[in-house]
Amino acid sequence: MQAGVAAAEFTPEPGLILQGHLSRNASHAVMYPLEARAIVFNDNHASVCIITLDVIGVELEFTRALRQQVSAKTGIRPDHILVAASHTHCAPAMLRSLAMTPESHFVQRVEQAALHCALEANRDLRPVTLGMGCGSAHFNVNRRMMPGQAQGQFSVNWSGVVDHRVRVLRVDDDQERPLAALFHFSCHPTTKQGSEGFISPDFPGVARREIEARLQCPALFLQGCCGNVRPQINGSFASATKEQLDWVGRELAQGAIKATRFLATRPASGVSAQEAELYLPFGNGKSEGELEQLMKDSSTLGAAVKGQWARRNLEARRSGSIVAGLGSVMQVIRVGPLLMVAIPGEPVQEIGFAVERRLAHLEGVDDLWPVGYGNDQIGYLVTERHKEEGGYEPNAYMFYDRPAGYREEERAIVELAAKMCEAER
Numbered sequence: 001m002q003a004g005v006a007a008a009e010f011t012p013e014p015g016l017i018l019q020g021h022l023s024r025n026a027s028h029a030v031m032y033p034l035e036a037r038a039i040v041f042n043d044n045h046a047s048v049c050i051i052t053l054d055v056i057g058v059e060l061e062f063t064r065a066l067r068q069q070v071s072a073k074t075g076i077r078p079d080h081i082l083v084a085a086s087h088t089h090c091a092p093a094m095l096r097s098l099a100m101t102p103e104s105h106f107v108q109r110v111e112q113a114a115l116h117c118a119l120e121a122n123r124d125l126r127p128v129t130l131g132m133g134c135g136s137a138h139f140n141v142n143r144r145m146m147p148g149q150a151q152g153q154f155s156v157n158w159s160g161v162v163d164h165r166v167r168v169l170r171v172d173d174d175q176e177r178p179l180a181a182l183f184h185f186s187c188h189p190t191t192k193q194g195s196e197g198f199i200s201p202d203f204p205g206v207a208r209r210e211i212e213a214r215l216q217c218p219a220l221f222l223q224g225c226c227g228n229v230r231p232q233i234n235g236s237f238a239s240a241t242k243e244q245l246d247w248v249g250r251e252l253a254q255g256a257i258k259a260t261r262f263l264a265t266r267p268a269s270g271v272s273a274q275e276a277e278l279y280l281p282f283g284n285g286k287s288e289g290e291l292e293q294l295m296k297d298s299s300t301l302g303a304a305v306k307g308q309w310a311r312r313n314l315e316a317r318r319s320g321s322i323v324a325g326l327g328s329v330m331q332v333i334r335v336g337p338l339l340m341v342a343i344p345g346e347p348v349q350e351i352g353f354a355v356e357r358r359l360a361h362l363e364g365v366d367d368l369w370p371v372g373y374g375n376d377q378i379g380y381l382v383t384e385r386h387k388e389e390g391g392y393e394p395n396a397y398m399f400y401d402r403p404a405g406y407r408e409e410e411r412a413i414v415e416l417a418a419k420m421c422e423a424e425r
Contacts, residue, residue: 020089186224206249
C-alpha cells in the first residue's frame with residue numbers, strides 16, 4: 001500500500017458570522033486557523049481520498065463539485081472520495097440552513113484548499129505500513145434533556161449514551177517514521193460558543209496540533225456520531241475560556257498519542273470504496289394550527305427562525321408542494337483493516353453503536369468507524385425512542401428547513417450500511 005498526505009489553511013479574515021449557534025454577531029478575531037487535510041491511499045488496484053475540513057458541514061452539491069475536480073486531476077473515482085466535516089461551530093457558513101446563507105468567496109476558499117490538499121497528497125505517494133490503536137477521553141457527555149425538563153433544553157446527562165473511545169490509524173512510511181495519523185472521536189465541537197465571534201476549529205484543531213507536535217506528522221480528525229453528545233467543562237455547558245478549550249483539546253490528543261505509544265504497524269492491502277443512495281421519508285409534520293402559532297412568536301432569534309420556517313411550510317402545504325422525503329448518499333471506505341461508514345448528517349451516538357453492532361461480524365475488519373457529517377449535512381438523525389421523548393434533536397428539522405423529521409432513519413442507515421458491506425464481500 002502507498003499513501004500521501006497534505007494540509008492547507010483556509011482561515012478567512014474576521015467579519016463573517018459563524019454558523020452553528022444562532023447569532024447575528026460578526027466574527028472579530030482568529031483564535032486558531034481553519035484547515036483542510038487530505039490523505040490518499042493506493043494499493044495498485046484502487047485509490048481512496050479522505051478530505052477533512054474545519055467547517056460545520058458541507059452540502060452534497062459542494063461534495064460532488066469537489067469530487068469532480070479531484071477526479072479529473074488524479075483519476076481517483078468520485079465515489080472513492082470522502083469529504084468529512086469536523087462540525088465546528090466557530091467557522092463561517094457552509095450550509096444554506098441554520099438561518100444563514102454561505103458567502104460564495106468563503107465556500108470557494110474552502111474548495112480550493114481541499115482541492116490543493118488532495119492533489120498534493122496524490123503526488124506524494126510512498127510505501128506505508130498501518131497500525132491501529134485505541135485510547136480514551138472523558139470530557140464528552142450526553143446532552144439529552146432529563147425527565148421533567150422543558151422541550152429543547154440540554155442537560156449534562158451523565159447516564160446517557162456516550163462513546164469515550166479515541167481511535168487511531170497511524171500510517172508509517174518505509175523508514176518507519178509516522179507519515180500521518182487519523183483519529184476518530186464522537187463529540188460536538190461546541191466547547192466555545194460561535195456567537196462570541198472567535199474563528200476556531202474548536203477542540204479538534206487543538207488536538208490535531210498537539211498530535212502533530214508529538215508524532216511529527218499531519219493528523220486528520222474524523223467526527224463520530226455526536227448528534228446528542230457535547231463537551232462539558234466542570235459539569236457545565238457554558239462557553240469555555242481559551243485555556244479550557246486548550247485543556248479539552250489536549251485531553252483528546254493525549255488519548256490519541258497514548259494509543260500510538262506501543263503501536264506496531266504492519267504491511268496492509270485492500271483499498272476500496274462504494275456509495276449508495278440513502279432516501280429518508282419525512283414523518284408527520286406539525287398541524288396548521290401549530291404552524292400558525294409558531295408564526296406569532298418572534299421574541300428571540302430562534303423563535304423568529306421557527307416562525308419563518310412555519311410560514312414557508314404552511315405556504316408549501318397549501319400549494320401542494322410539500323416533498324415526501326430527502327435523498328442523500330452513504331459511503332463505505334476500506335483501508336486495509338479499517339472500515340469507515342460515512343453518514344450524511346448529525347447521527348446520534350445510538351445510531352453509531354447500532355452500525356457497529358450490525359457489522360461486527362465482518363471478517364478482516366479490525367475496527368469500524370461510523371463517520372458523521374460525511375459528504376452531506378441533512379440534519380439530525382435520531383432514534384424512534386428520541387422522537388417519543390421529544391427534546392431538541394428530534395425537533396431541530398425546522399432549523400434545516402425540512403417539513404418534518406425523518407421516519408425510521410436508524411433502521412434505514414443500519415440496513416444500507418449492512419447491504420453495502422455485504423456487496424463488498
